[in-house]
Each structure stands twice: as C-alpha cells, then as structure tokens.
Amino acid sequence: MVSKESCRNEIRAAIRQLSDRCLYSAAKWAGEQLVGIEQDPSNFTPSNTRFQRGSSSIRRRFSTISTPQPSAGFSQPPATPLPQEEDEVIDGDLYLLAKSYFDCREYRRASHVLRDQMSNKSLFLRCYALYLAGEKRKEEEMIELEGPLGKSDAINRELVSLERELSALKRTGAIDSFGLYLYGVVLKEKGNETLARASLVESVNSYPWNWSAWSELQSLCTSIEILNSLNLNSHWMKEFFLGSAYQELRMHSESLAKYEYLQGIFSFSNYIQAQTAKAQYSLREFDQVEIMFEDLLRNDPYRVEDMDLYSNVLYAKEACAALSYLAHKVFLTDKYRPESCCIVGNYYSLKGQHEKAVMYFRRALKLNKKYLSAWTLMGHEYVEMKNTSAAVDAYRRAVDVNPCDYRAWYGLGQAYEMMGMPFYALHYFRKSIFFLPNDSRLWIAMAKCYQSEQLHMLEEAIKCYKRAVNCGDTEGIALNQLAKLHQKLGRNEEAAFYFEKDLERMDAEGLEGPNMFEALVFLATHLKTNKKFDEAEVYCTRLLDYSGPEKEKAKSLLRGIRMAQTDFPSMDMEHFPL
C-alpha cells in the first residue's frame, strides 16, 4: 500500500497543475480526495480525527489548506514522477491573461491570446479553450436548429481542426499527457473509440492524477473484456478507476471491494462514501445506504451529486418528511441541476401528485437528455397515470440511453402487460431478467404474465416461480402461487409441499392472513385424505384459533378426523343433514 503522505503530496501538486490548466473538475475531485486522506495522528489530537464512519461529523478535520504547505521537496513516487513545471517566465504573462479569460468563460479570446505560444502548457490551454468554445457553440446551435424531428446535426465545429493539430503533435511526440487527454476526448467525440481509448490510456499512464481522463476512459469501457484489455500502469488512481468501472458494469461486489481498499487511505473521502452507497443501493441495502447518505449530508450539506439516489432510498422507504426536507435543501442549493429536479419529482410522486412529478422529471431531462433514472422514473409516473403509451416511450428512451437498465425493461414489460399484451410483455421481462437474473421480483412478474388468463401457460409460470423462490423471494408471493398452481393442476403432493413451506415462512415472519388460512385448510384436508390424521389435527387446531368460516371448516374437519380415527364408517353430518 502506498503511504498516505506520498499520496497527499502527489495530490497537492496535481491540484495545482490541474487548476493551472483549467481542468477544474479534475482539480475539484482531487481536492476532495486530498481532504479525504486521514490526517497524520501526530499532528492532531485524537479527538480531532474521525476514525469511524457514522460518528458525528462535527469532528471533521480542519482543512489542510490552512496548514502551511511545503512548497518544494516532496518525495516523488518512482513509477510516475510528477512532471516538472515548465518555465513559466517565458509565456507566463500571456498565459495568465489567457487563463483569466478562460476563467471568465471567454474561450475564444483565451485561445486567441495563446495563438503563437509553443509551450506544452499553453498549447493545451489553447486547444482546450477552443474545444470548449466549440462545445458552447454546439449547444447553442442545437437549440437554434431544433427541428420538428428533434435535434439537428449540430456538431462541434472545432473538432476537425483540433484532431488534425493534435494528431500531428502526437506523431511528432510533442504532446504531453494533458494533450493526450484532450486528443482522447476529441477522438471520442468523433466516434473513434479505439483510438480514443489508446490515447486516454497513454495519458493516464503518464499522468494518473487527472480524474477527468479516467472518467472519459471509464465511459469508453462498455464491457468487462474491454476493461481487462486496457494496459494500465498500477497506481492508486487506477483503483478509483476500477471501482467506478466495475460499478458501471454492474459488478457491485468487486467495486465495493475496491472502495473498501481505498478507504484504508482515503478514509474520509466523500466520494468513496457516495460510491459505496451507490453500490449498496444496487444491492438493495436501503437502510445502510440511508445511514451513509445522512452522514454524507452532515459532512457536506450542500452536496447535490448523488442525492437523487438518496431520494430514491427515501422514496422506497416512504419517508415523506425526509424527502421533502432533502428536496427543499437541494433546491435552495441549486435548483437547475437535474438531480434536484429529480428529487422534487420523487417527492411529488410519493405524494401521489403524478402530473407534477412528471413536470419535474421533464425539467431534469431538459437539463440532461441522457439522464437515465429520470426517464425511468418518468415512465413509472406515466404508468401510475395509466398513460401507458407515454410510459412505454419514456422507458424505451431509458433503454436506449443505457441498454442494461433492467428497471426500464421491467417497466416496459409491465406497461405492455397492463395493456393486455402478456405475450408481447414477456420479451421485455426476459430482457430485464437477463440483466438481473437474481431478482425474485422480476421472476414473479414474468410468472404472472404466463399465468394471465390470456396465456394460461401454467407450466412456464411454475418454472418462473421456482426461480423466484431460489432467488430468495422476500414478499412470499412465489411460494403461495406455486402451491396454488400445483393445487390447480391437481398435484396435491407438490401443493402440500409448497403450502407447508409457505406456512413456515409466514410463521417465521409472524404473518397472518388469508394466505395462512388457505394453507392451513388445504394442508388439513390434504393430510386427512391421506389418512395422516395426527398431522391434520395439528393444522386443524391451529385453525381453531381464528374466527370466521375457517373455524367452522376446521371443526367439521376435526369431526371427520375423529370419525375416521374411531374406524366408523364415514358418516359426516353433511351427508346426513338431519
């Protein structure tokens, strides 16, 4: 494991380099990790250091920025030495001007100032500014040219010249790791994924602290094969990358393992905590996730990122008040973030005001057209509003954004089932199960489809319910249905087996209800006909504890059992109604 001190020093230098190049989001990320490193206990009293997650957050460490920084002479890691800063004297003045233009978002001006500068640093900033200028123009054009059939063909017009310049630089080798990063981004935008990956890999191998490069690379790793084929130098940044890549590829436990490892160094990193929460959310550990988010919000009350996930958890737990509190807070922080709109949407949905919820999801999508969960959630809202075709449309968009989104596939299936097209719906359920084979709810949904009166394919339904049981059906629908189906098909032995299992489950969870009566009545009758009177009696006596028609039924059953036991010929009162 790398030492915390060396990490700290690396990051400190990196932040300065990154923000010098106006790579602000990468610098921000690095900053978060920097304060995430556990402080040297020798510098601080133990009370100032938080050792344990979930403890009070007031003991947040003091910002490291307040402590005087050793400006030079920090140890360099042998594998990837920090690049020496270029002599800033030469292009210093112009560079400073360009940087301030850039900071004021006057990108073209910034690139113009640097037009004749040849150093790597100014070259990068010039290209980067040009790229951003193109992006900005693209966004504007997209709105200007918006036709009736959706977006028009707005493209970043700088891409061509940028690609030409950067590739020329690359050929001559006069390109630094930041240039490579930009080259990768440009290539990705142009659709040349393989080259883009190669360029990004080269960039992160020579300069691993640029998180933006890593996340670009991660978005290009659409399958585990691609991920494994990358030739990456080992560095602790790689662990971060792998963690997030695994998560994207739905390998949640692997990703959790990575984050756990990283927590050894960055024990207070909000980022890691949020990522862990995300993974846990996918594993449906809602209680844990809630605690983690609460903690996160205490430490970082103005955080908006990932808060939509928190709202989902609150939604699932139907915590109205907490959700409204969260929505309020996030809205005050920044209302024009897709996440904040999504949270408000969730809140209204929980309140049953689906029209309003849809409105906010729409707003979120206006802000980010590729915002996956908003599409799915909007689909859910439309389903609630019984507007199935709109729901189908929303789900389909989610699926087209990310074909691995099992929720949207499931939603599609559900919508079609609602429309009375169970056979058509089956295809979608199958898709959703393909991406999440271990979820009992999906299997139950599919089984219900097969069971529907239109299809009436009971054998297939039984198979699905069995899978659901194997996946650990928490709601206990599968066992009951299995028993009933077998009963319907006249397979009493199997039916008895499943009723018994269901009964065990209900006993274990302390549940009662019609299902229980049904199970008891069936088991009693079944055992009685099979002449297992003792066991039948047990079930009958259990039934006697309840009132209602079941009690009467139990009484008559018991009478029958007694008769049979005393070897009298069967003379039920029912047969002789006198």
Place this chain on the structure above:
Amino acid sequence: MAGLTRTAGAFAVTPHKISVCILLQLYAPSAQMSLPFPFSSISQHNRLGLYLLSLTKSCDDIFEPKLEDLINQLREVGEDMDAWLTDHLTNRFSSLTSPDDLLNFFNDMRGILGSLDSGAAQDDQIILDPNSNLGMFVRRCILAFNLLSFEGVCHLFTSIEVYCREAHSSSAQYDESNDNLESLIQHDQMDMEKYIMDKATEEIELQKNASGRVPFHLHTPEALFKVTEGLLVTRKEKSRTNTKKAEATQLACASSSTVDDTLVDESLFLRTNYQIQGFLMEQADAIETHGSSLSSSSIESFLQKLQNLAPELHRVHFLRYLNKLHSDDYFAALENLLRYFDYSAGTEGFDLVLPSTGCSMYGRYEIALLCLGMMHFRFGHPNLALEVLTEAVRVSQQHSNDTCLAYTLAAMSNLLSEMGIASTTSVLGSSYSPVTSTASLLSVQQRVYILLKESLRRADTLKLRRLVASNHLAMAKFELMHVQRPLLSFGPKASVRHKTCPVSVCKEIRLGAHLLSDFSAESSTMTIDGSLSSVWLKDLQKPWGQPVFSQESGSRKSSTFFQFCDHLVSIPGSVSQIIGASYLLRATSWELYGSAPMARMNTLVYAALFGDSSSSSDAELAYLKLIQHLALYKGYKDAFAALKIAEEKFLTVSKSKILLLKLQLLHEHALHRGNLKLAQRMCNELGGLASTTMGVDMELKVEASLREARTLLAAKQYSQAANVAHSLFCTCHKFNLQIEKASVLLLLAEIHKKSGNAVLGLPYALASISFCQSFNLDLLKASATLTLAELWLGLGSNHAKRALDLLHGAFPMILGHGGLELRARAYIFEANCYLSDPSFSVSTDSDTVLDSLRQASEELQALEYHELAAEAFYLMAMVYDKVGQLEEREEAATLFKMHITALENPQDEEPNMA
C-alpha cells in the same frame, strides 16, 4: 426562434432554393434591374421557364441537387448561353458576402412579382403572376426568409458558403479537363447506373425464402408481405411507377455519398417531416421489392445518419427493421421492431390511415403484434407467430380496431395455410369466440377458411380494397387446393360428396382483380409528397440528360409534360403486385386443372406485364413455372439451360424454391435415365428441405415420399414402393390433403401394374379417376385413364379393344395438354394395343403403329427416357421385322441396343448438374 422552428417544419429556405430564385430573376428580370436580356429566341426563354417550373416542382423532394448538378443541368438547358447563366449564378452567389446581402436579395425578389391587380406593368417586362406556380414559389421563399430569425439567417448564410465551396472544389477539377472528360464522366455514370439497374433487375427476382411445394406453386410469404405492406407502408397511396429501380439507384448513390462526406451534406437534411416520411416510405418499398439485393449495410449507414439527424423520426427504426428482416438478422429485426412501436405507439405513419379509430391513449400496439407475428412467420417460427397473432386478435378486439383485426385474420389464415400446424388445438387461444368455439373441432383447412371469411367480411365493410383483393386471391387459392365440404357437419352422417369447384376459384380470382378498377378512387385522396416530387426530379433529369438535345424542343416539351401527368395516374405498385399475383394464381389453377397452354400463357402474361413491379418471390415463381413447363414439354436440356439462368438471377438462398425445382428436375431426369442412385439421393435431399415438425410443410413432405415411392418402383422393389405409397395415402388422409390422394392412388395403380398384378391395380386406378373427376383434375384423370387402360390390357389381349377405347377417350386431353412422357406412353400403349389385338394385322396397317411409335420415340429421346424409348424401338423393330423392312429393322434394333445399354450403365455423366 419560434418562427424558425415553424418554418423548418414547413418550407425552409435552402441554398438550392436561392439558386432557383436567382434563375427566376433572370427569367423574369424586374424593371429596376439593368440586366441585358440574354435570350436569343422566345423558345430559349420558354425552355428556361419550363426548366424552372420543374425545378420548383421538385423542391419538395428530400434530396436537393448540389450547385454542381444544377450547373450541369443548366449546361444542357442553356445551350449557347449556358456560360452566361452559370456565370451569373456563381457571381450572384459570390456577391452574397454578408447576411445583409441576403436580406437585400430577397427584397429584390419582391420586384419580379407583379402586383395582384397588375395594372402598371410595362410592355416589355415579363411579370410573374403571383398566383402562378413560379410566383407561388417566390412568395413562399420570401415568406420563409422573412420568418427566419437572425440565427436562422446566419445558418442559411453558412450553408450557402458550403454550397458554393463544394461547387468550386469540383468545378476547379472540372475546368482542368475538358469536355472529353465530361463525356467520360457521363459515360461512367451511365455505366454505373446501368450496372446498378442490371443488378436491381437481376435481384428483383431474388428469392425471399419461401417454403416450396410440389404441384401448386402458390407464392408464399409474398401474399403476407403484401398484407404487411398494405398495412404499414402503402396504405397511404404511393404512385409507385416503373422508376422503382431508378429509386434504388438513387438510394444507393445517396447512401454512398452520405457515407463519404459527413460534414458536407448537412444542409441536405433541413427537410420537412413530411418529405422525410415520404422518402422513407419509398425506401421501405424499395427494400420490400428488391429483397436482400440492396446492400443492407449501405442502407444501414444511411439510416444511422438519418437517425443522428432526426432522432425523433421513429420510422427510421421501422425501416431498419425491414432492412434487417430482409437480410435475415433475427435479433436486430426484433429489436428494431419493438423499438419502433415503443417509440411511436404504432401511430407514427399511420395517422393518415385511421382517423376514426384512433384511441391515441392506448396507442396501436395491436399493429406491433401483427408485425411481430409476421416477422416470426417469416423467420420460420409458426407456433410463436400464431401465439402472437392470437394476442393481436385479442388486443384489436379490445381496442375495436377492426382494420387491424381484418389484417390479422388474413395473416393468420395465411400462416395456417402456408405452414399448417399440427397441434393447433391449444394455439388458437381462448379469446376469439367465433373461431375458438369450434376451433378444436376443425381441421386446419377449415380454420383457414373461417379466418379468411371473417377477414374478408371485415375488409369488405371497412373498404380495405387491397386486403379484399388479396383475400379473394387467398380464397381462390384455398378453393383450388382444398376440397369443399360443409363446415359444420361432423360425425357419421357427414359423408358429403367431396368436390372442388373451379367456378368459385374463377369467381374469386376475378373478384380479386376488381381491385384495379377500384383503387383509383381510393388513391386520389392521398398522394405522398416525397414520393411524387422525387418522380418529378427524375423526369427532369431524364429528358435533359439526353446527349442529343436538338432544336425540335417543342415536341419534347409536350412529351415531358405528359410524363409529368402520367405520374398522377399511375398504378400503385402494391395494386399491380396483387393483380400480378392473380395471374400467377390463374396459371397455377390451370396447371392443376390440366391445361398446359393456359398455364403457360398466364405465366407469360405475368412475366411480361408485371415483371418489373413484382416482388422477387413472385418473379421467381413465374420463372419456376416456365422452367417446369420446359422440362415437361421440351425436355431436360432446355429446362436445365433455363434453370441455369434462373439460378444466376435468384441467388441461392437457404429455402429457395429454385433449389427445390432443381432437385425435382434432377430427380426426374435421373429416374428417366435409370440412374437410380442419383434419384434416391435427390429424393432424400428433397425430403431434407422440409421442416421436421409434425404437420408443417406437408406438401413438401408428401412430394418427397411420392418421389421416394417412384424411385423404389423404378428399382423394381414393388412391395417397398407399395408400402411407402400406402403410408403416404394415410398421411394424406390424416391431413386432409384430398388432391394429393388422387395422385397417390394413381401411383398405387402404377405399382400394381408394374408388378404384374393388374387385378389389384384396377380398383386403385378407378378410385383415382373418380377422385380426379370430382376435383376436376382433367390431366391427372387422363393419365389415370391411361393407366386403367394399361391395366385392362395387362389382364389379357382379349381386353385390348376395351383398352383402346379408353385410351382414345383420353387421347384429346393427353395430346393437347400432356407432357412428353405422358404422350409417349400413350403412343406406345396404342401401338401395344394394336399389336396385341388379334384382329389387327400388322402387315396391312403397319403405318398406324409405326407412326405412333415414331412419335413416341422422338419425344422419349428428347426426354432421355431410356426405358420407354427402348420399348418403343423394340416394338418398332418387331413391326419392321414383320413387314420385312430389314434395313429399318436394323436401325431400330441398334437404337434399342443403345438405349438398353444406356439404361443398364447409368454413368454419372452429369457432373455439371449435380
């Protein structure tokens, strides 16, 4: 901004339109402009006017010509003043240096329009009537420009720059070379076009995997596709003309160009929704007609491009589905079909069709089910297809979408009649009451009949003419193939006489063909802009593209004018397809009833009239019939030669009917030549083509075992042959294949005849004859009569008279319609009869016998039927011997020897065939 989006949806100003405006300014210069009047003659001026008219007409098309194309066209039109025109055009463009110039330009444009009251016009000024076509165009352009926001003007300005730059880059190239090169380029283009056209025609006939069958080559999934197409694509009328192939060419060019220059053609797609829809519909048609001949990847890349440009245009997904369907990519097809319906809820592209039944809240997902069902059918999953279609029936009933219901029922009946499904009791579901109440009791055929009736009834009330027509055809097919009996009579008393009814077949076919007179009323209401306008443009290029463009322009003008009009009344492709199909069906029915000339004639009518608008599978069927005819009536040499051509035309696909035909021909040929091993192999391969599922592909299976029995018979393994034939008869009975029963019975009679058991054979022959009689199978009856006569003769020479009478009764039919083999057999048998008749004296009447024998031997030699030929020569030699003509006797004897040796040594001298 709002104005911008609005105009983008309706009529957008494009650089090309500005070019047209500039030319219009030349055509009708305003008073203020101090341009010299450049036209040397009135006719020259008129020609420019006509050219401009066609340009404005074609402005609704999706593809606009580039400046370069325009200049080339001008060169053709302008003759001696082309340079002047071009110069002016380019100068005008280069003078547009800032957005303000554009503003001024459109202000100037106002000047060329006359005022509505047009009083103040000067004498020498040409004024555009604001209500004329050209005037309207100018007004629309001005309006569209005025609606543009400043951003819009900027974009227009940039696209003009691009438009001119392209032309410059290419004209620079152009200037270096001279006319020589130009002609070369033109030549190349023509060659290219020709090549693509050839390719298209060649592959029009390409097979769309269809399950083949033996005697009745009714086209298979084609009819179904017509239904799909009728529903999905061509419900909005299209004037699909014989420019089909040209469209394909255009598509190919367009897609290749879109791949090449990604940046350049961005201006190309600032088109209206309506144009794109129309264009896509044309493409859908092209995919449908040309099958997999259009390269699927080029379409794919084109669609990809289109999707990037217009992500809200969902029809792209449908087109991709069609494309994948034709390139047999199951998963991609399924994925795209589902995506299309998820996005559009089945409403996009259908909105013109069913204004009344639109329950938009629910979407029209039943159409999705219908399409999915047909897709499964095409990919050969009949059970899945039936399940999906059942759901479609249910959902359409639920949403009371009668149109869809009618189509679904038609599709279902088609599925059942094509595939035939053995275990149908469970499949029909429990929802469709009129069908299901009786479903479990009915055989497949009866269910097909009910479904067809239902579909026809609904289609009739809904006035879905195409569906009515194709249903009538399906009904005719059904009547042709299946024996009628009252639908709901079962049990022991149901011994109704089975018979077919040619009259009703004829009636149905005629009813189907009524479509032709009906369609015009329907089509007049809807014409697709995109499709029509592309036709305009093509016409435009046709006359101008001619290298010889002489002075006598007047007549040419009028002819182009008529061409323009022509498109408005042309027959929609789908209609002509259905009509064509009716001719094929006629041919099939004549084949069945035993009139070879009529069958051939109808096929030829089809090939001649409907060949270019037909789908590939129909065209293949026509080829098939003609080749079969050749084999039967002209011998194998011609047939194989024709087959070779057909094989080249229709790429060998997995389930191609051509393959089936080849196997059939090879089998027959091997049987005749006595090469039994080869025959057996062909027979097995034939059987291997059929699906293994019970009850599916019955016709193919029946044919395979029929051929197996014949092979065994030829190998003189009588008991085995009889066994096969018996079990075949049982199968036919089980699956209610009445017509096949007749031929099986005949085969049984043959077997008994060959094995020398004439007495046993008689009842089979008689039964076969009575079957043929009630099913109106005249030719088969004639051949059964021949067999019967042979059997009588086999009982002894005292029956020769009776046999001869029978034969003479059947002679007209045999000689008029029979194939070579049958005729030869009849001749030989006649000779045999005479010879065994004790009252017949050879020496006096030798010519009677010799004539028929000579006739027979000629025909048999064409057929290479060694066994019978040997027999004929033997008899000939005997007769010559009797008459004493020794020389002829020796000749006949050598020929006899030759055939016998050929029969005994069936060398594999046909490696080229097998």
